[in-house]
Amino acid sequence: MTSHVSTSGLPEQVDVSIVGAGLAGLVAARVLSRAGLSIAVVEASDDVGGRVRSDIVDGFILDRGFQVLLTAYPELHRHLDLRALDLRMFEPGALVWRDGEGHVVGDPLRRPKTVVDTATAPIGSVLDKARIALLRMKLVRRDPKMLLRGDDIPTATALRAFGFSSAIIERFFRPLVGGIQLDPNLGTSRRMFDVIFRTLATGDTGVPAQGMGEITRQLASNLPAGSVHLNCAVTKVEPGRITTSSGHTIASRAVVVATEGPVASSLLGLPQVTSRAAGCVYFSADTAPIAGSYIVLDGHGQGPVLNVAVMSNVADTYAPPRRHLVVAALPGVAEGDIEQLARTQLRSWWGPQVDGWKTLRSYRIPHGQPGQDPPFNPKKNVALGEGLFVCGDHRDTGSIQGAMFSGRRCAESVLEWTTLHL
Ligand SMILES: Cc1cc2nc3c(=O)[nH]c(=O)nc-3n(C[C@H](O)[C@H](O)[C@H](O)COP(=O)(O)OP(=O)(O)OC[C@H]3O[C@@H](n4cnc5c(N)ncnc54)[C@H](O)[C@@H]3O)c2cc1C
Structure with missing residues (x-):
């Protein structure tokens, strides 16, 4: 005790x-x-x-719902000993899974080598990608307090008004932001979108080594x-x-x-x-389906799994030696057979290897976050x-x-x- x-x-x-x-x-x-x-x-x-909270199941660390710590959150630095948390970081950017392939969408400022991959990733037009850079620059320059007072409309409407195509909204923003805000419809306040997008751009994304x-x-x-x-x-x-x-x-x-x-x-x-609900399924695997510490986004934007991560690639502490931990997050979905939904979708990405995965635990969280429309x-x-x-x-x-x-x-x-x- x-x-x-x-x-x-x-x-x-x-x-x-x-x-x-x-x-x-x-x-x-x-x-x-x-x-x-x-x-x-x-x-x-x-x-x-x-x-x-986190649970230990068969030697794996399972967070109660896939979530991450954004180091740019100012309040962390007031109350936590971040060094003692021994944070393990995700790669900046994401791996967008579309048409049977993963496409790196990197942060050109932190990972200049990913510029070519990002430019050719089939997530939207060159103009869309230039607009992401422009939006990032605009948001980083502004005080978050002011962003929370900006004009308020749904995120999807704000993205369209900024000139983004339907393709990039479906293939990139829906899985990324819909995943973070547990809101696949992108109906959440654009004020929250602005703050989250700014926070992602100004810091790292990680998890503590012990969950x-x-x-x-x-x-x-x-x-x-x-x-x-x-x-x-x-x-x-x-x-x-x-x-x-x-x-x-x-x-x-x-x-x-x-x-x-x-x-x-x-x-x-x-x-x-x-309430915004959340579902999440953890699998153990003999082999990791991807290399690298990426958050994988559903590049078809249809879900129900919008985000996947091989947690053992991000933090080897999350799995016993020579085992892998895969998490599938279903934002907005806390009912039904989420394990089967996740297996069916991931099988369409990674083939029969998924049939050999063992389900460790599923979490259904009816109140994941408050609604912020x-x-x-x-x-x-x-x-x-x-x-x-x-x-x-x-x-x-x-x-x-x-x-x-x-x-x-x-x-x-x-x-x-x-x-x-x-
Ligand atoms: C799946 C998921 C993913 C998320 N992803 C992220 C993310 O990536 N990044 C991010 O920043 N945020 C994320 N969040 C949101 C973040 O976790 C929450 O906003 C935050 O933890 C809320 O903390 P809280 O103290 O307000 O409420 P809670 O953590 O809900 O704490 C409330 C406490 O009150 C207790 N309680 C309830 N009723 C009673 C009672 N009658 N008597 C005594 N105790 C009671 C509960 O048991 C609980 O311990 C995510 C949340 C979920 C669920």
């Missing part, structure tokens, strides 16, 4: 109770405890992490001993106290609800939060009055950055409130 997890039961009273031990709750807890307040983090499930769950484990391990309480669902939130499903109440000056959006809405009576206004209010606070990706942006930023912003608001109400 790790020291931050309590073995002695729930406290009667603390300065601040925090409901939920995902990224937002853990960052809020970190900021508040470092400011000298006593905290209790009460988590419904059997471990910390929320949507950022994405290492991010939340590291945050939790720096909290005061015994401050995290697992397997305790909170059923009632009132000013000055929370009640768990076992009937225990914790009194506190402030209460922070850091659950996912739909639960926060029902605990606090806030407007409903919509236009008009999308991040930075929603976190202080609800009477000492009640709320944080999570649904208050800012649906991302690791958004959840962490929201946790800090909320904690700073709690600190202001507690100073005024001493």
Whole structure:
């Protein structure tokens, strides 16, 4: 048992109770405890992490849903020891799989040698590729805060207005951005698209050597001993106290609800939060179907698998020696036989070798990210009055950055409130 997890039961009273031990709750807890307040983090499930957890299955590391860490997220650098995470990086750019072949679409600034491959990749016209470079340049020059205030329309409409052809939207943007935003229809706010595309261009993309769950484990391990309480669902939130499903109440000056959006809405009576679903299937293979640490995109843009990665090529720690780990991500799809859907599609890419793959586990995540359709206004209010606070990706942006930023912003608001109400 790790020291931050309590073995002695729930406290009667603390300065601040925090409901939920995902990224937002853990960052809020970190900021508040470092400011000298006593905290209790009460988590419904059997471990910390929320949507950022990893499982070990047959010696493979499986993240609960294919996800990646973008090193350009500013909030990471405030709260995490990135060196200790031992990040393993993906190749910049992507491998677009189309008509039985992989085509490298590289970042010409970071991988100049990929310029010719990128120019000839059958993902769109030369003009389309020039427009990608132009868009990248435009976005990199702008402050992300300003991008989040730009005109708001669906991403697909914004891409067409920028002059991109249907081919490049289908073959490149849909699998890339639809995969990141769990939105194959590209209906999400163009504000989010601008920020994500800028973030991809200004940093690296990686995973911790021991899995994405290492991010939340590291945050939790720096909290005061015994401050995290697992397997305790909170059923009632009132000013000055929370009640768990076992009937225990914790009194506190402030209460922070850091659950996912739909639960926060029902605990606090806030407007409903919509959901973007995600499915993901992990296979073990004797031989890797591709070489290289690429995110592979479905160059036909039809899915349901839009992204694939050979995780063991990216991080050899993800698989036992001489074994390979393949992940197939189905953004927007959490129902049906996702294993069969993934096998059928990948067989059409890589042939009968796929029949020899063993399914390790499938994940179906009904609430992968909050919906962020236009008009999308991040930075929603976190202080609800009477000492009640709320944080999570649904208050800012649906991302690791958004959840962490929201946790800090909320904690700073709690600190202001507690100073005024001493
Ligand atoms: C498949 C997938 C892929 C993703 N890909 C990326 C990506 O590549 N890059 C990126 O930046 N972001 C990605 N995201 C989004 C990112 O993971 C989330 O935005 C972020 O983790 C949300 O953190 P959170 O703290 O707001 O919420 P959560 O992680 O959901 O934490 C909420 C916590 O509250 C707990 N809880 C719920 N109800 C109760 C209750 N009643 N009592 C006590 N506890 C409760 C939950 O168990 C959970 O631990 C992805 C998400 C998914 C699912």
